[in-house]
Amino acid sequence: MPEAVLQRAAAEMLDWQGSGMGVMEMSHRGKEFGAICAQAEADLRQLLAVPEDFHVLFMQGGGLGENAIVPMNLSRGGQVDFVVTGSWSVKSHKEAQRYCQAKVIASNADSKHTRMPDPSTWELSADASYVHICSNETIHGVEFQTLPDLAALGSQAPLVIDFSSHVASRSVDWRRVGLAFGGAQKNLGPAGLTLVIVRDDLLGHALDICPSAFNYRTVADNQSMYNTPPTWAIYVAGLTFQWLLQQSEGALTGVAAMEQRNQAKARLLYDFIDASPFYENKVSPDCRSRMNVPFFLVDETRNDDFLSGARDRGLLQLKGHKSVGGMRASIYNAMPLEGVQALVDYMREFERSHA
């Protein structure tokens, strides 16, 4: 997380802006927290250019919770189309089967999740309540560089995107999206806050078995305060929104600046890997994730040496997910270019001394 955000949160811990109380002590119905929550929503709307006809909901339960909450709210018990592109969309598809006919209309399993299935090949259902994609898969390192245009493919179904792992790393084309959801912990703040951004016409169709606390209509009608909201997490996410709005790269600000920065970070790392005979990334270049870069040493007997040397340099959490193996560099918004440069420097040195 940005150090400036942490410092401000620490400074305001016992007294938020002269109110005499810390954020964790506030009633969620008081005017102080109301101001914090309203500002967070306004800043997020600006940051992601959220259109007026979308609701911003601050919820609990995480991305895994939303795997159930989305179909309970949107499926109407009917057919839902799933595009399966890695571990997260596999989980989403499996969970949705509790609530609807969840059909896999495209998959990249035959490529071991290293290519995104071309939208023109998707077998879109005529009557799907929605189409689900995970727009960035953290474990396999594949990302939709461009969101699919379902309308252009002849579908009227709204697109649901799980953008947990790359929210605020790039802009969102809301004309192509009906609902976006994500846990805040990757790019936006602390764990315990789930963000749902949903178009107004999709509310009001929840199944009877949908818990009131997770009914989007109820949450929206109560400004995310039907349930006591995760007040601290909303506050810290709000500080992060303000930090993001203040970022700039040349004439670009906010998410546009982050997008340029993230592209530069990803290019630096992928270019180095591609140019090296010592390392390998197996993902097709047109769908490589800017957030999560899995890579392999061609000689995997050196894995432990590589990780050990990395740790000595303070380069942490580089071990790949157990289902994939190898290495993985997660280069979220808060990771500066210098951090990626340090990784590349280490990889180059390790190659020289071990090739």
Place this chain on the structure above:
Amino acid sequence: MPEAVLQRAAAEMLDWQGSGMGVMEMSHRGKEFGAICAQAEADLRQLLAVPEDFHVLFMQGGGLGENAIVPMNLSRGGQVDFVVTGSWSVKSHKEAQRYCQAKVIASNADSKHTRMPDPSTWELSADASYVHICSNETIHGVEFQTLPDLAALGSQAPLVIDFSSHVASRSVDWRRVGLAFGGAQKNLGPAGLTLVIVRDDLLGHALDICPSAFNYRTVADNQSMYNTPPTWAIYVAGLTFQWLLQQSEGALTGVAAMEQRNQAKARLLYDFIDASPFYENKVSPDCRSRMNVPFFLVDETRNDDFLSGARDRGLLQLKGHKSVGGMRASIYNAMPLEGVQALVDYMREFERSHA
């Protein structure tokens, strides 16, 4: 919240115990957060004397979420008995009807929620999956001073208690309880953490429609980390558990000390109200809440004057809930005896000058 807890959270914001990272920056799967979470559970078990055959689950969704999550996990779609004693149990009963035959077997509605229905009069079902009570009702200010002994009443059903608003204010007789749930925000920490303490034999019977993220068996099998847990809230709750363990009153420590302190606070306020012809509490003395004390000015035309004078003295949030009217003093664990004394002093002075 205790100032010592807030100060420590602020001091550790950027560097938890020399780890080089703050708690909000930790992976929930790392050894640092693993240690925080394990310590929090151990401290909570000690604090509430939780038996070995109960699981402690750190969840999300709040008490209102649990109104659905409990019946999804425990009802088996069958009959569930509800004791309706105020606003919270009314909500719980209403929500449960989505998942089971939720039967009201006792109610205090005829007394306008000022008396607890005597357990000997409850019409317990022969085949209920469980019996639900709200052990402290914040709005109406009624509390079960003693938990009902269902076995002694001839029932084999486990007792479910919603103890959101008085957890850790007194001891729990776990021999009488199958499951206890509560949001942490009243007595245990920040909003965004839900505590579930459940006996092992009650797991494994969830309905198919229960979301995986809220399936107690799944949560328990993954040490509350199936889903990314609300890491910061668990950390702060853990600091609060340690603070509570350190409290003492004479030879008593921990919750026993808090219970004695809470009894003294409640006695001070109720005794003053009962002795005054100017103020009134309508709740039967044997079920008065130690946490939430609703009271009325006999001459209600003076309500605004009373609240205005209270505010001038820094006595905040005394307005009663809109469904009940009058005043309400919430005297949770973190409120010291001196705070209640200040309220009583003000009430006495207001009475003298307005009687």
